Amino acid sequence: MPSNDVRILLQAAVPTAAVGAIAAVVSGVVAGGKGAIGALVAAVLTILFMGIGLYVLQRTAKSLPHLFQMMGLMLYAAQILLLFVFLSVFKNTTLFNPKAFAITLIATTLAWIAAQTRAHMKAKILYVEPDSSGDKPEKSGHSS
Secondary structure: OOHHHHHHHHHHHHHHHHHHHHHHHHHHHHHOHHHHHHHHHHHHHHHHHHHHHHHHHHHHHHHOHHHHHHHHHHHHHHHHHHHHHHHHHOOOOOOOOHHHHHHHHHHHHHHHHHHHHHHHHHOOOOOOOOOOOOOOOOOOOOOO
16 A cells, blocks of 8 residues: 555544544443443444455555446445444344444444545645656647
8 A cells, every 4th residue: 555545544543443442441331341342343343344445445546546436335335234244143142232332333433434534635645646757748839
């Protein structure tokens, strides 16, 4: 990954992990150990899904820019489907508190989106790649 992509990934993942840690502490106080485990599972799941999504979108933007928007829509649909599968598998679990899991999942997802938006707005990304050959283009028009 280019350094700019890694920077955006870190600027989104670190605040999300901080929100997840705060949610784990609050859930641990409110719902006990199972609440803390639920919050940690939700934070890890959010960072994993969103991080992989960001990586896939960055690779698509570099190699197949004409498919970028479609890939973004497909990626979000796939993330929702994977989350549905995860929730279906752990529907009646006693491993963690589902309410703490759900609240933390929403909070960490919102934190990721806000942090990623801020990172993209602050990034200095060139819209046009400058020509690296150093050759000046020939004048092709009429000069007076």
